[in-house]
Amino acid sequence: MLSEQERREIEAHARHYPNNRAVCIEALKIVQQHRGWVSNEGIADVAEALQMKPAELESVATFYNMIFRKPVGKHVILLCDSVSCWIMGYERLRQHLGDKLGIRPGQTTADGRFTLLPNVCLGACDHAPVMMVDDAYYQDLDPARVDEILASYQQEEEKSTDGNAADS
Amino acid sequence: METPLTHNISPGKEPPDLAQYEKAGGYAALRKALSMSPAEVQAAVKESNLRGRGGAGFPTAQKWSFVPMGDDAPRPKYLVCNADEMEPGTFKDRMLLEGDPHQLIEGIIVSAYAIQADVAYVFLRWAYKLAARRMEESIAEAYRHGYLGKNILGSAYSLGMHLHVSAGRYMCGEETALLNALEGKRANPRTKPPYPQVSGLWGKPTIVNNVETLCNIPHIVKRGAEWFKSLSRSDDGGTKLYGVSGRVKNPGLWELPMGTSMREILEEHAGGMCDGYQFRGLLPGGASTDFVTAEHLDLAMDFDSMKKADSRLGTGTMIVLDDKTCPVGMLLNLEHFFAQESCGWCTPCWSGLSWIEQILQDMEEGRGRASDLEVLESHTRLLGPGHTFCALAPGAAEPLQSGLKYFRDDFERHIHEKRCPWSPT
Amino acid sequence: MTTIHIDNRPYPAKDGENLLQECLSLGFNLPYFCWHPALGSVGACRQCAIKQFKNEEDKHGKIVMACMTAAKDGIRISIDDPEAQDFRASVAEWLMVNHPHDCPVCDEGGECHLQDMTVMNGHVYRRYHGRKRTFHNQDLGPLVNHEMNRCIQCYRCTRFYREYAGGRDLDALVLRNQVYFGRHQDGVLENEFSGNLVEVCPTGVFTDKTLKRHYTRKWDLQTAPSVCVHCGLGCNTIPGERYGTLRRIRNRFNGAVNGYFLCDRGRYGYEFVNSGRRVRQPLLRKNRTQLLQPVSKRAALQHLGELLSGGARVIGIGSPRASIEANFALRTLVGRDQFYLGISERDLRLLASILDILRKGPARTPSLHEVELADAVLVLGEDVANTAPRLGLALRQSVRRQPEKIAKKMGIPLWNDHAVREAMQEEHGPLFIATLANTRIDDIATRTFRGPPAELARLGLAIAHALDPIAPQVPGLSDTAQALAGAIAEKLKAAERPLVISGIGCGDKAVVEAAANVTWALCNMGRPAEFCYVVPECNSLGAMMLGGGSLETALEAMNDAAADILVILENDLYRRADAALVDRLLAAARHIVMIDHIEHTTSAKADMVLPAAAFAEADGTLVNNEGRAQRFFQVFVPRGEIEGDIRGDTPGDIQESWRWMRDIMVVGRGDEGQWSSLDDVTAACAAVIPSLEPILRAAPSAAFRMDGQKIPRESHRYSGRTVMHANVSIHEPEQPQDPDTALAFSMEGYSGHPPPSLIPRFWAPGWNSIQALNKFQDEVGGPLSGGDPGERLIEPTPGKKAAYFENIPAGFEPRVGEWLLLPLHHIFGSEELSILAPGVAELSVQPYLALNPEDASNLGLTDGDEVQLRLRAQADAQVDVKADDSANTTATTAEVFRLPLRFKPELLHGTAGLPAGLTGMGNLAGVALPAWGELKKV
Numbered sequence A: 001m002l003s004e005q006e007r008r009e010i011e012a013h014a015r016h017y018p019n020n021r022a023v024c025i026e027a028l029k030i031v032q033q034h035r036g037w038v039s040n041e042g043i044a045d046v047a048e049a050l051q052m053k054p055a056e057l058e059s060v061a062t063f064y065n066m067i068f069r070k071p072v073g074k075h076v077i078l079l080c081d082s083v084s085c086w087i088m089g090y091e092r093l094r095q096h097l098g099d100k101l102g103i104r105p106g107q108t109t110a111d112g113r114f115t116l117l118p119n120v121c122l123g124a125c126d127h128a129p130v131m132m133v134d135d136a137y138y139q140d141l142d143p144a145r146v147d148e149i150l151a152s153y154q155q156e157e158e159k160s161t162d163g164n165a166a167d168s
Numbered sequence B: 001m002e003t004p005l006t007h008n009i010s011p012g013k014e015p016p017d018l019a020q021y022e023k024a025g026g027y028a029a030l031r032k033a034l035s036m037s038p039a040e041v042q043a044a045v046k047e048s049n050l051r052g053r054g055g056a057g058f059p060t061a062q063k064w065s066f067v068p069m070g071d072d073a074p075r076p077k078y079l080v081c082n083a084d085e086m087e088p089g090t091f092k093d094r095m096l097l098e099g100d101p102h103q104l105i106e107g108i109i110v111s112a113y114a115i116q117a118d119v120a121y122v123f124l125r126w127a128y129k130l131a132a133r134r135m136e137e138s139i140a141e142a143y144r145h146g147y148l149g150k151n152i153l154g155s156a157y158s159l160g161m162h163l164h165v166s167a168g169r170y171m172c173g174e175e176t177a178l179l180n181a182l183e184g185k186r187a188n189p190r191t192k193p194p195y196p197q198v199s200g201l202w203g204k205p206t207i208v209n210n211v212e213t214l215c216n217i218p219h220i221v222k223r224g225a226e227w228f229k230s231l232s233r234s235d236d237g238g239t240k241l242y243g244v245s246g247r248v249k250n251p252g253l254w255e256l257p258m259g260t261s262m263r264e265i266l267e268e269h270a271g272g273m274c275d276g277y278q279f280r281g282l283l284p285g286g287a288s289t290d291f292v293t294a295e296h297l298d299l300a301m302d303f304d305s306m307k308k309a310d311s312r313l314g315t316g317t318m319i320v321l322d323d324k325t326c327p328v329g330m331l332l333n334l335e336h337f338f339a340q341e342s343c344g345w346c347t348p349c350w351s352g353l354s355w356i357e358q359i360l361q362d363m364e365e366g367r368g369r370a371s372d373l374e375v376l377e378s379h380t381r382l383l384g385p386g387h388t389f390c391a392l393a394p395g396a397a398e399p400l401q402s403g404l405k406y407f408r409d410d411f412e413r414h415i416h417e418k419r420c421p422w423s424p425t
Numbered sequence C: 001m002t003t004i005h006i007d008n009r010p011y012p013a014k015d016g017e018n019l020l021q022e023c024l025s026l027g028f029n030l031p032y033f034c035w036h037p038a039l040g041s042v043g044a045c046r047q048c049a050i051k052q053f054k055n056e057e058d059k060h061g062k063i064v065m066a067c068m069t070a071a072k073d074g075i076r077i078s079i080d081d082p083e084a085q086d087f088r089a090s091v092a093e094w095l096m097v098n099h100p101h102d103c104p105v106c107d108e109g110g111e112c113h114l115q116d117m118t119v120m121n122g123h124v125y126r127r128y129h130g131r132k133r134t135f136h137n138q139d140l141g142p143l144v145n146h147e148m149n150r151c152i153q154c155y156r157c158t159r160f161y162r163e164y165a166g167g168r169d170l171d172a173l174v175l176r177n178q179v180y181f182g183r184h185q186d187g188v189l190e191n192e193f194s195g196n197l198v199e200v201c202p203t204g205v206f207t208d209k210t211l212k213r214h215y216t217r218k219w220d221l222q223t224a225p226s227v228c229v230h231c232g233l234g235c236n237t238i239p240g241e242r243y244g245t246l247r248r249i250r251n252r253f254n255g256a257v258n259g260y261f262l263c264d265r266g267r268y269g270y271e272f273v274n275s276g277r278r279v280r281q282p283l284l285r286k287n288r289t290q291l292l293q294p295v296s297k298r299a300a301l302q303h304l305g306e307l308l309s310g311g312a313r314v315i316g317i318g319s320p321r322a323s324i325e326a327n328f329a330l331r332t333l334v335g336r337d338q339f340y341l342g343i344s345e346r347d348l349r350l351l352a353s354i355l356d357i358l359r360k361g362p363a364r365t366p367s368l369h370e371v372e373l374a375d376a377v378l379v380l381g382e383d384v385a386n387t388a389p390r391l392g393l394a395l396r397q398s399v400r401r402q403p404e405k406i407a408k409k410m411g412i413p414l415w416n417d418h419a420v421r422e423a424m425q426e427e428h429g430p431l432f433i434a435t436l437a438n439t440r441i442d443d444i445a446t447r448t449f450r451g452p453p454a455e456l457a458r459l460g461l462a463i464a465h466a467l468d469p470i471a472p473q474v475p476g477l478s479d480t481a482q483a484l485a486g487a488i489a490e491k492l493k494a495a496e497r498p499l500v501i502s503g504i505g506c507g508d509k510a511v512v513e514a515a516a517n518v519t520w521a522l523c524n525m526g527r528p529a530e531f532c533y534v535v536p537e538c539n540s541l542g543a544m545m546l547g548g549g550s551l552e553t554a555l556e557a558m559n560d561a562a563a564d565i566l567v568i569l570e571n572d573l574y575r576r577a578d579a580a581l582v583d584r585l586l587a588a589a590r591h592i593v594m595i596d597h598i599e600h601t602t603s604a605k606a607d608m609v610l611p612a613a614a615f616a617e618a619d620g621t622l623v624n625n626e627g628r629a630q631r632f633f634q635v636f637v638p639r640g641e642i643e644g645d646i647r648g649d650t651p652g653d654i655q656e657s658w659r660w661m662r663d664i665m666v667v668g669r670g671d672e673g674q675w676s677s678l679d680d681v682t683a684a685c686a687a688v689i690p691s692l693e694p695i696l697r698a699a700p701s702a703a704f705r706m707d708g709q710k711i712p713r714e715s716h717r718y719s720g721r722t723v724m725h726a727n728v729s730i731h732e733p734e735q736p737q738d739p740d741t742a743l744a745f746s747m748e749g750y751s752g753h754p755p756p757s758l759i760p761r762f763w764a765p766g767w768n769s770i771q772a773l774n775k776f777q778d779e780v781g782g783p784l785s786g787g788d789p790g791e792r793l794i795e796p797t798p799g800k801k802a803a804y805f806e807n808i809p810a811g812f813e814p815r816v817g818e819w820l821l822l823p824l825h826h827i828f829g830s831e832e833l834s835i836l837a838p839g840v841a842e843l844s845v846q847p848y849l850a851l852n853p854e855d856a857s858n859l860g861l862t863d864g865d866e867v868q869l870r871l872r873a874q875a876d877a878q879v880d881v882k883a884d885d886s887a888n889t890t891a892t893t894a895e896v897f898r899l900p901l902r903f904k905p906e907l908l909h910g911t912a913g914l915p916a917g918l919t920g921m922g923n924l925a926g927v928a929l930p931a932w933g934e935l936k937k938v
C-alpha cells in the first residue's frame, strides 16, 4: 500500500495530466524517492493506485534508467561515461572509484553505502569528467578530488551514526 | 555584441527572480504579444528566420503554421518545451534553464499564445535538479503574478504550465518519443505523418520546441525580426549558444552571433588546444553529427554552411578529438551510447547498433578483422535517414561514417596490430 | 482503384491502401514481420523496404517501408531494386544476429515465418561474431510456451494481446536489443485469446504448449478443414493428427466468421478427443445390475437387431452438439414423432423463440466479421466473453468504429495503426452491456447495467419503447433505468450500423424478446439494425431447425407409453435437465442405447454404449448462431480397440453416429443400402426439411474432384508413412478410403488450391507458415478466394414489420430467506467437452456460490466459507414451464448442496450466482437457472 505521503504526492502530480496513466512515471519516481528503489511491491502499489496492471508499469519502469528495479545503496554515484568525459579520462576515475569502493560498476558496496552506476552525459561537458552523487554534481574530477568527495560522505554518515548512538 | 539570451545570466549565481526579470524588461514581450493577434506573432517569428535549436534546424514559424487554428480546431492544444538535453557533449539548454527561467517561461507563453495552446509542459531531464527547482519556483511565481493561468494579464487568453521531469533516456528528446514519455508510456517514437502539430499529445495538436528556440521568442517579439537578423553573421537569424568540450584550454559555453566560425570559437573562446595536444577533428554539434577536420575550421557554424563539411550544426556544442585520444575508442564510446539508448523499436537500430558496438569493442581489444571495416561501412549506409523509424540511428551513423573516412588509418592499425595503439600495453 | 507502377509495370491497386498489402495482394513475395492484416502497420521491423521514385526520370529513388506508404495513383516503386533487396537482406541478417538458430529443436520449425523470410531474403551467411543475448523464459501457464531467445522484437505479440484483444498482463519490457515480451512475473496469461500468440508470433517465442507434449511438425500432421465444437459461433479450425491422436488446433481463416483468431477454449479444447474418457468400443450389459462390458461391433448390432425385431417402440433423443446428419439419421431411425432434441423445455422455448425471431425478419443476423463493423452495440443479458468468446473479441473491434472517424478526419489511413490509436485515445464505442454480473469486456463499455433477468428485460423493453412509442411501455421503471434506456436509445438511433446482442445465457425468454423489440424498433424507424443471438452449442440452431420436442415432452410421451428402446445421441442428459427428470426418463425406458464419444453420467446408465466418432473423426454439418451451415471434415480414422489393428487406425468400431443409425436400421429393419455415404444423408435431410436445403452447398460433395483428383489431407512432405508401423509390420498398409468427402487420407492428390471449404492447410511455395494464407485470398486480409465457406440458412425479409412482444416481466423483488440463483458462465469450465482437455481443466474455476458481501454478511458468511444451498422445488422455479403447463413437471425433492462462497459485489441484493455447467457440481449441473433457493451458513 502506498503511504499517505506517497499518495498525496502522486495526487498532486496527477492534477497536471488529463489521465491517470500519464502520472505513472512520476508515481514510480515518488515511490523510489521514499523507498530507495522500486520493488515488486512498489510496482503493485502504484498499479493499484492508478488502476494499471503490474506488467504495464514494469514495461515503463524497465524502459527508463532512473527507475531502479533493484535495491541501491544509500548513495548512488552516477559517473558520466559519455564522450566528453571519456576523452577527459573517465575510465581512470571508474577504475579508481571501483578500487576505492571495492565494487564494479552496477554494484553496491557491502556496507550498502554506495552504488556505482555509469551514466550517460550529465550535461556538464565543459567540466568533464563529471559525476553525480545523489542530487549533487561534482565536476572537473580527478582521483584526489574523488577521494575527498567519498570521504565527505563517509564523514557525514559517521556523524549521523554517532548521533544515533548518542541518542540510544 | 549583443547577447540577448544570456544577458541576465551570471553562472554560479541565483537567477533573476520575477521582479528582477521584469526590471530588465521581462514580460514586456508577452504584453506586446497579447496586444497582437496570434497570426501576427507567428508572422513576426516567420520574418525572423528563426530555426529550431534542438538540432534539426527546422524553421520555427513554419512548424507552428501546421497547427489547426480557429474555433473548430481540436482542443486542448499543447506546447511542449523540449528540455531533455541528453545529447552527449551538449550542455547549452541547462544554462538557460538554470540561469534565466523566466526568459524561458515567457518564451513558452508567447509561443503558446501564437498557436493558441491551452496547456504547456516543460519536459526536463531528470539530472537537472537545480533547473527543476528553479523552473518549479519560477512557474509558481508566474502563476502568482497572472502571467499564467486564467485570463493572462486580463486578456482572453489562458494557459496552464506544468513541469514534467523525465525518468531518463536519450530517446525522450526525440519529439514524438517525448510525447509518449509525457503520456506515461515507453519513449518509442511515433509515426510521422501524422505530425504532432495535428495529432500530438493525447491525440491533440502539439508543438515541440527546444529550450533555446523558445528563449529567442520574446526577444524577437519585443525587438523585431530585423534586429534579430542583424545579430547573426549568416542567413540564419539570431545568436547561438556555442560550446566546446574536450582537451582545450578553456572549455565552456558562449552566446555568439549565429555563423561564427569554428576556428574563432575554438581558438578565441575555447583558448585553443591544451598544451601538448594536437587538434585532430571535432564533432560540431553533439554526438550525432559528422566529424569535421582542420580543413573545415573556417566554416561558419550555421545550418547551411556546415553541410559543406558534410556535417551539421546540431546543437552547436563541439566535442574536440585530440591526437592522444584514440578515434576508434571515441567511436566505441559514442556507438555504445547509441546502442544502449536505442528504444528497441526498429530492427536496424536495435540490432545494427549493437553489432557496430561489438565490432568496435573487438577492434579496441585486438580482435578486429579486415572484413569488419566493410560491415561498419555498410552499416553507415544501412542506418541512413528513412531506413529507420526515427533519427536516432541515422544520428549514430554520422560520426561513424565520417570517422571511417577521416581516421581510416587508425582503424587499420587496430586491425593489423591486433590492439589499440593508444592503450598502454 | 488506381494504377501503381511496380518495377516499371502498371498494376491496379486500392487507392490509399498501404503498399505492402497491395504488393502481397498482387502476388509479390515481399517479406514483412511487424505488419499483420488484422493489426495494420506500425513500421517497426523495416523488413518490407522498397524503393520509391519521384517520377519516371528519378533513377535513384529512396527507400520507404511499403507497409507505411499509401498507394496513390501513378506512384512508382520497385521491389527488385538492388539497394532495396540489399536492405531487406540486412534486416534478415540483423534479426538473425541474436537468434539462437535452434530450428531443429524449435516447435515453429517448418512453419516459421522467420525461416521463410530469411530464405526469401537470401540471407545465408553469418558475419556476426559476437555473443548472443540470452533471456530467462517465463511459465505462462498450460497453454502457451515461452522461449524468448528466439524473439525478433517485431512487437506483434503485444500489439495483438494488448491492443487488439485487450489483455493487460503481457507487455514489452526493457529496451534496445534487450526488449523482453513477457509478464511482470511468471504466471498464466490472463487473456482468453492468448493462444493466438502462437500464430501471431512469426517465430518460436510463443508456441502451443499442448502440442509440445506430443510434438509433430506441420508437414507431418494430417489435417482437414473443421469447425469448432465448443460454442455456438462455429469458428473454422484446422485440427492436426498424427499416430491416431489429435495434436493441435490451428485457426482456419474464414473472413466472415473467425477471421484470423480463435479463443483459447476453441484452440485448446481439442484434447478431449484423446481423452481417457473416450468410448472406443461398444459396451453392453444384459441387465442393469451388471457392469458395461466390451463387445464386438457385430455382437452389439446383433443384440440391437433382436431388440428391434419385434416392432419395438423406439424413442430417439438427439443432441445440439451432434451434427445435422447425426440428428437427422436418428430422426429417420425413430421416426419424426419419436424424435426429441435432447434439451430441456426451458431451453427449447428459448431457442424456438430465437429461431422464430430470426425467421420473422426484418432484422438480419450479422456474421462475426459484420459484428466488427457495427458502430453501436447493446448487449442484453449475455456474458459473451464466456459464452461466445470470439464474439467478445469482435466487439473489441466494433467499439473502434465511431472513434475511427476522428482519425479519418485527420487524414490518417486506418492501416496506420498506432497513429489511429493515438488519434482515438481511449474513446470506445458506444457499447452498452446489461448483464447479470460483470463481464471481461466491461472495460470497453460505454455504460454497464447489472441486474437479474427481469431487470435486464425491462431495460431492453424500455429502450425499445424509447425508440418507438408503439412498443410496450414498462411500468414502474426507476428513473435511472429510464434515463439509461433513453441514453442507449439515442446512441442506437444515431448509429449507422446498430447491433443488439442477446442469447439464452441468462435463461430468460423475456430478455430474448426484449432484444428483439429493440432491434425491431430500430428497423421500424428505418435503421439498418442487426441482432445476434448467442446459442449454447455448436449445432443448437441446426437441431432446432430439424424440429423435435424437449426432454420433458419425451418423458410425457414415455409416461403415455413406455419405450422399449431409448436411443440417445451424443448427449449427457444430466447436463441438460434436472437430474430427477432425467432419472425418470431413463427409468421409463426398457433399454437405453447411448451413442457418444465420451463417457458421462448418462452413458453410465445406458445398457449399451456405441462408440461415436468425435468431430475430428467424422464429417457433418453444423449450423452456427448466425444460421450459417458449415461442413466439418474428418481429420483422421480413429483408433478402434480391435485386435489385430496394426496401425491403430483401421476403420474400427468407432464410427460416425449416422453410420450407427444406418447399421441399426439395417439390423433392425433390413433397410439395406439406404445410405452409403454422408452425401446420402445430407441429401435425404435436405429433401425432407426444405429449410435445410442449403446445407447441400456447404461444401462440395464426395464426388468433387480437382483435375480428376481428390484433395490430400497429408502434405506432400508428409514423412514416415512407409515406416510408421514398421515395428509391427514392414508392409505398408493401404491408405484408408474416404467415401464421404472429396478429401483423401493420403499425400497424393491435387496439389493446387482447393475450393475454400475444402482447404486442409495453408501452404504455398516459400510460405510454410500460417501466413501462406495470403496466397489464398484475392485481397490480402479479405475473404478467401472463391468466397468464405458456409451457407446462410436464414435471411431476413427487409421492410417487413414485426409485431412487438408485449410480455413485460414484473421488476425483481427480493424474497425473504430466498435467493434467486443466477447462472454465471465460464469460458473454461462451463463447456462439456473442452473441460476434458487437461490445459483447459487446469484453468477451470472450481465450484462456488457467489453473493454480494452484504448479503453474505447478513448470513454470517465471509469469502471462502461453506454455504449450504437448498433449491426450491423445480416446479416452482421454472415459472415459464408452469405458466404454460404443457410439460409434466412434478416437484422434485429439494436437494441440498454445499459450496464455498465467493464475493461478487455487483450481484443485486437477493440474488446469488452459480457457475453454469461446471463439472463437480453434481446434480446442480442440470438445474435450469435462474432458480430460487435457500442459503444457510454451514
Ligand SMILES: Cc1cc2nc3c(=O)[nH]c(=O)nc-3n(C[C@H](O)[C@H](O)[C@H](O)COP(=O)(O)O)c2cc1C
Binding pocket: B051, B052, B053, B054, B055, B056, B057, B058, B060, B063, B082, B083, B084, B085, B086, B087, B170, B171, B172, B173, B174, B175, B176, B208, B209, B210, B211, B213, B214, B390, B391, B392
Ligand atoms: C534521438 C533524438 C534525441 C533528441 N534529443 C533532443 C533534445 O534533447 N532536445 C531537443 O531540443 N531536441 C532533441 N531532439 C530533436 C527533437 O526531436 C526536435 O526536433 C526538437 O525538439 C524540435 O525543437 P526545435 O524545432 O525547437 O529545434 C532529438 C532528436 C532525436 C532524434
Ligand code: SF4
Binding pocket: B171, B188, B189, B341, B342, B343, B344, B345, B346, B347, B349, B350, B388, B389, B390, B391, B392, B393, B394
Ligand atoms: S531508430 Fe528505431 S529503434 Fe532506434 S531509437 Fe529510433 S525508433 Fe527506436
Ligand code: FES
Binding pocket: C020, C031, C032, C033, C034, C035, C042, C043, C044, C045, C046, C047, C048, C049, C065, C066, C067, C068
Ligand atoms: S512489415 Fe513494414 S516495417 Fe514491418
